[in-house]
Amino acid sequence: MALLTLADAKAQLNLTSDAEDAELQVYVEAVTEVVEFFIGPVEPRQVTEQHDAGGGRPVLVLRTSPVLSVTSVGPVLTGGVTYPVDGLAVDPLTGQVRRRDGGWFCGLLEVVVQAGRASVSPTINLAARMLVQHLWRTQRAGRRGAIAGGGDDYSVSEPIPGLGYAVPYRVLELLQPYRLPPGVA
Structure with missing residues (x-):
């Protein structure tokens, strides 16, 4: 069971080519660590x-x-x-x-x-997809045809200790019901 697969990430980004799979796989793997920072282990x-x-x-x-x-x-x-x-x-x-x-x-x-968790809820999977999308968009800002990161609910106006500006509010809101109780981690 994986929090997010390469196929999930490609679907979220509407990518059909395999040309950027190696680079995108790095994002998929990094997102697991970020999500688990907030909600504890997902993958058993x-x-x-x-x-x-x-x-x-x-x-x-x-x-x-x-x-x-x-x-x-x-x-x-x-x-x-x-x-x-x-x-x-x-x-x-x-x-x-x-x-x-x-x-x-x-x-x-x-x-x-x-x-870990017995299964990955659709909400946690969506949060991971959106985080990949956010990071992919901000990395591609300024490239021809790319959408610059930030703006609206992808904004991150205050840094998160240990993560900086990497996690947009919409992802944090999706993860909120799964956050660990205070003092647990």
């Missing part, structure tokens, strides 16, 4: 995190969400406790992991999860 992937539960904690809060499943929770060092995944409850959006028996986690733990 395995993530390994270490958590120090010290002398005991009732909950582990993963740094990566959304979470599809927990694969394993075990000690980083030999001799620690391994927690069976069927005995864990996971909040997919916040990444909170609790023991179903009410017990606490202890020690330095390695948590392996499958992060």
Whole structure:
């Protein structure tokens, strides 16, 4: 499952030739990282995190969400406790992991999860298409027959920390319902 395919991007840009496929593929790959900056992993992937539960904690809060499943929770060092995944409850959006028996986690733990989304919503796909369109248009400004970037809802008047002016408001508005809760990332 991909957030955006080359065929999706070509359809959004009304491109029928293969002449610019290599360049456009770079845009397709870059857009995934930008979208995931706002909403967390989209394309499923395995993530390994270490958590120090010290002398005991009732909950582990993963740094990566959304979470599809927990694969394993075990000690980083030999001799620690391994927690069976069927005995864990996971909040997919916040990444909170609790023991179903009410017990606490202890020690330095390695948590392996499958992060991402089970499917890409049409809204997230549309946001990615529009972001490719925006970046493609601004890159081509000034070329014969090209439409200059910016203007209307493609405007970006204030930079986004870490991304500058790359993401137009219309894309941010589409991603808003999928944004991670504060403190999750």
